[in-house]
Amino acid sequence: MSAAERRPPFPPFSEETARVKVKAAEDAWNSRDPDRVAGAYTEDSQWRNRDEFIRGRAEIKLFLERKWARELDYRLRKDLWAFAGRRIAVRFQYEWHDATGRWFRSYGNELWEFEDNGLMRRREASINDVPIRAEERRFASATWLTDDLPLR
Numbered sequence: 098m099s100a101a102e103r104r105p106p107f108p109p110f111s112e113e114t115a116r117v118k119v120k121a122a123e124d125a126w127n128s129r130d131p132d133r134v135a136g137a138y139t140e141d142s143q144w145r146n147r148d149e150f151i152r153g154r155a156e157i158k159l160f161l162e163r164k165w166a167r168e169l170d171y172r173l174r175k176d177l178w179a180f181a182g183r184r185i186a187v188r189f190q191y192e193w194h195d196a197t198g199r200w201f202r203s204y205g206n207e208l209w210e211f212e213d214n215g216l217m218r219r220r221e222a223s224i225n226d227v228p229i230r231a232e233e234r235r236f237a238s239a240t241w242l243t244d245d246l247p248l249r
Contacts, residue, residue, distance in 0.1 A: 104137060104215035108183035115180035118209075119187055123175040126191075131161035139218045146222045168193035172236035176246050178206070185209045190246055192229070192236050200234065201226045 106114035125134045135157045144151035144160075151160050165171060173191035180186070187207045194200045205224035212218050 102214065102216070107213060107215045108211045110180045110183070110185060112177075112180065115185050116177050118185060118211075118215075119175050119177045122187075123173060123189075126173050126175075127171075129165045129171060131158040131165070134161055137217055138220070139212055139216045142216075142218050142220065144220045144222070146220075147224050167195065169196065170194055174236060174246055175207075183211045183213075185211075188246065190235070192234050194231075200229045200231050202229050202233075202235075203227075 106117050110118065122137065125137060128134070135154045138154055138157055141153055142157065144157065146160065149160070151157055168191075171191060171193045173189060175187050175189040178186040178188050185208075187209065189205050189207065191203050192200065193203070203224050203226045205222055208219075208221040209217050210219040
């Protein structure tokens with residue numbers, strides 16, 4: 098992406114535009130396409146994902162390739178928690194299984210900060226993984242059964 102590219106909606110965010118941004122991120126991450134996801138970030142975007150520090154689109158793409166090679170059949174839900182100015186806070190859950198077939202639900206919170214052009218310049222994510230049984234999955238279908246994200 099060039100500096101002239103724009104990714105609406107743009108800050109400052111209203112509740113409506115923040116929800117649009119969250120849904121766009123959810124859709125992109127569920128595509129499991131590293132190029133599509135990385136394209137939403139500035140060239141020099143800074144990330145903290147769990148205990149890993151990532152800088153720039155090239156590193157983001159490599160991180161996502163590793164992630165989705167390990168986290169199989171990944172399905173994600175994001176929910177707007179708060180917003181102000183150019184910042185959005187999100188809570189999320191996603192389900193995945195490892196190569197042995199063990200299922201997990203990952204719970205997390207993200208803090209996002211955007212440039213004027215709508216690209217994200219900073220992402221901080223704190224995530225915890227909880228083992229689940231396959232029959233406990235919430236996100237197994239192609240459509241969501243609920244918009245609720247229960248705490249457990």
